[in-house]
Amino acid sequence: xxxxxxxRISHRYLRVWRRNVVxxxxxxxxxxxxxxxxxxxxxxxxxxxxxxxxxxVAWRGASVSYVAFIAxxxxxxxxxxxxxxxxxxxxxxxxxxxxxxxxxxxxxLYLEDIIAGEIVWGATKAVIxxxxxxxxxxxxxxxRYPEGLLILPLxxxxxxxxxSIGMFFTAVVKHIDLFNLPIFLFVxxxxxxxxxFFPLETLPGWAQTVAWILPLTHLVELSRAAGFGLLDGxxxxxxxxxxxxxxxxxxxxxxxxxxxxxx
Amino acid sequence: MNYVVEADxxxxxxxxxxxxxxxxxxxxxxxxxxxLGPNGAGKTSTIRMIYGFSPLSGGSxxxxxxxxxxxxxxxxxxxxxxxxxxxxxxxxxLSVLQNLEVFASYFDIAASKAAGxxxxxxxxxxxxxxxxTPIPELSGGLMRRLVLxxxxxxxxxxxxxxxxxxxxxxxxxxxLWERLEGLRAGGLSILLTTHYMEExxxxxxxxxxxxHGRILVEGSPRDLIREYAGKDIIEVGEPGEELRAxxxxxxxxxxxxxxxxxxxxxxxxxxxxxxxxxxGRDGCIxxxxxxEDVFLKLTGRELRE
Numbered sequence: 001x002x003x004x005x006x007x008r009i010s011h012r013y014l015r016v017w018r019r020n021v022v023x024x025x026x027x028x029x030x031x032x033x034x035x036x037x038x039x040x041x042x043x044x045x046x047x048x049x050x051x052x053x054x055x056x057v058a059w060r061g062a063s064v065s066y067v068a069f070i071a072x073x074x075x076x077x078x079x080x081x082x083x084x085x086x087x088x089x090x091x092x093x094x095x096x097x098x099x100x101x102x103x104x105x106x107x108x109l110y111l112e113d114i115i116a117g118e119i120v121w122g123a124t125k126a127v128i129x130x131x132x133x134x135x136x137x138x139x140x141x142x143x144r145y146p147e148g149l150l151i152l153p154l155x156x157x158x159x160x161x162x163x164s165i166g167m168f169f170t171a172v173v174k175h176i177d178l179f180n181l182p183i184f185l186f187v188x189x190x191x192x193x194x195x196x197f198f199p200l201e202t203l204p205g206w207a208q209t210v211a212w213i214l215p216l217t218h219l220v221e222l223s224r225a226a227g228f229g230l231l232d233g234x235x236x237x238x239x240x241x242x243x244x245x246x247x248x249x250x251x252x253x254x255x256x257x258x259x260x261x262x263x
Numbered sequence: 264m265n266y267v268v269e270a271d272x273x274x275x276x277x278x279x280x281x282x283x284x285x286x287x288x289x290x291x292x293x294x295x296x297x298x299l300g301p302n303g304a305g306k307t308s309t310i311r312m313i314y315g316f317s318p319l320s321g322g323s324x325x326x327x328x329x330x331x332x333x334x335x336x337x338x339x340x341x342x343x344x345x346x347x348x349x350x351x352x353x354x355x356x357l358s359v360l361q362n363l364e365v366f367a368s369y370f371d372i373a374a375s376k377a378a379g380x381x382x383x384x385x386x387x388x389x390x391x392x393x394x395x396t397p398i399p400e401l402s403g404g405l406m407r408r409l410v411l412x413x414x415x416x417x418x419x420x421x422x423x424x425x426x427x428x429x430x431x432x433x434x435x436x437x438x439l440w441e442r443l444e445g446l447r448a449g450g451l452s453i454l455l456t457t458h459y460m461e462e463x464x465x466x467x468x469x470x471x472x473x474x475h476g477r478i479l480v481e482g483s484p485r486d487l488i489r490e491y492a493g494k495d496i497i498e499v500g501e502p503g504e505e506l507r508a509x510x511x512x513x514x515x516x517x518x519x520x521x522x523x524x525x526x527x528x529x530x531x532x533x534x535x536x537x538x539x540x541x542x543g544r545d546g547c548i549x550x551x552x553x554x555e556d557v558f559l560k561l562t563g564r565e566l567r568e
Contacts, residue, residue, distance in 0.1 A: 008334075012369070015368045015369050019368070098355055098356075099350050099352035102352050103348065104369060105316050106341075107366065108341045108370060110334075262316075262317070262318065263277065263317055
């Protein structure tokens with residue numbers, strides 16, 4: 001008797017994606033600023049401030065300046081923040097306060113199209129932010145090419161993964177303030193301990209193990225390898241990790257969203 | 264196909280709570296069909312199943328000839344339905360015009376065609392000069408008109424309105440009614456829920472009154488009034504014992520509300536003259552029976568949550 005749709009997504013998810021593009025284009029001048037300015041601030045603070053204390057950092061046998069060490073990680077943090085915050089706060093506001101999803105559900109769109117459109121939009125925001133930041137970092141000679149070009153497709157994959165898990169949290173939190181919980185327990189630890197600002201090896205063994213469970217650590221490893229031009233086959237394991245993480249969190253987000261909204 | 268909605272033994276349950284308890288009705292092509300009822304009667308649950316927002320818990324439902332329990336047919340039906348939901352869920356991040364254009368894209372309407380249609384609809388709701396206005400700057404009445412325009416963007420075969428004038432001032436309400444009457448005159452099939460009886464009398468060709476998930480009565484407003492309330496109503500304020508005895512002795516159809524007696528009658532002038540002599544200091548009022556009398560008679564006068 002009940003309609004029991006599977007995870008069937010139609011091309012219509014692009015309509016939802018496009019709605020977000022239309023809104024983004026209204027404020028793009030403001031939206032462009034953070035990814036443009038953030039790397040400059042980081043380079044100023046860490047490159048000129050902290051570098052004096054840290055000096056060179058050893059990474060996979062090479063010795064690199066501290067600024068060069070954190071530059072690829074800054075891109076990864078931007079990927080995570082842009083996608084995760086889009087499908088948590090952004091999607092929650094659209095779903096809960098603006099009732100945008102309700103309005104969409106009265107059209108030929110199904111919930112699966114809406115959620116997929118939102119998640120792909122989150123991934124798109126990660127790509128946009130990465131591209132802008134990477135252009136700035138490139139001006140400082142911090143990214144090596146052509147390998148560095150791989151960071152862009154990587155930003156989509158990473159954005160998709162973080163947007164999916166963000167959408168899962170949006171489906172389960174009762175109130176917008178509760179996003180503090182996944183941010184405090186999930187996002188911030190990754191930001192600090194994901195091999196971003198210091199090499200993982202400086203952590204105790206158990207902490208390293210924990211770090212490798214989290215997606216950002218794998219992403220930073222990939223981004224750094226591409227940014228430094230040090231590619232090898234073992235990196236595919238990290239890609240696989242992100243792909244599996246996405247393949248699990250995307251349907252999870254859909255299922256939980258359906259049980260939240262379809263009444 | 265003569266019906267836009269065919270509901271048979273339609274049910275909706277939420278856990279142990281039954282919102283819609285096996286209702287059967289038909290809405291005909293080209294008519295305005297009303298679903299009336301107090302809060303919690305099951306109106307919105309019914310209408311949400313019709314536009315594909317909620318899955319059915321039981322029974323069968325065809326909308327525009329499509330079996331909406333099947334995903335593909337439901338999608339086909341959704342292309343041909345326009346919906347004004349209860350809340351003003353316009354997209355506040357988009358302008359007036361963009362709200363129509365983006366919504367058109369959800370129906371796969373090409374951008375060039377959508378622009379023309381959007382402008383036409385803005386003229387219809389007299390908002391063509393405010394096409395770039397941000398939504399939060401619109402008044403409640405204008406928002407409601409824009410919601411109506413948005414529901415018409417796909418040139419629907421069925422327009423569904425869930426309490427379209429709730430919360431509007433009288434001016435805005437009449438503005439909206441005029442437009443809905445225009446659409447009805449143009450042959451559009453309309454499905455309407457409301458708890459304004461004036462609205463239902465004015466717009467609906469036929470209606471059902473629901474309560475507790477069931478249909479109490481079905482018919483045209485005029486027939487329902489005639490059958491359940493008679494032609495006229497005499498209301499007596501602060502009735503005395505003498506008057507009560509008179510009403511009882513004459514076997515008049517009435518509701519005794521304590522401070523007020525409502526008498527349903529068909530031979531107005533004679534009875535009114537007889538009664539007015541017996542009325543207390545608050546006097547009595549003779550008026551035409553309305554749908555509201557039917558509604559209150561059938562669904563009771565106690566408050567709903």
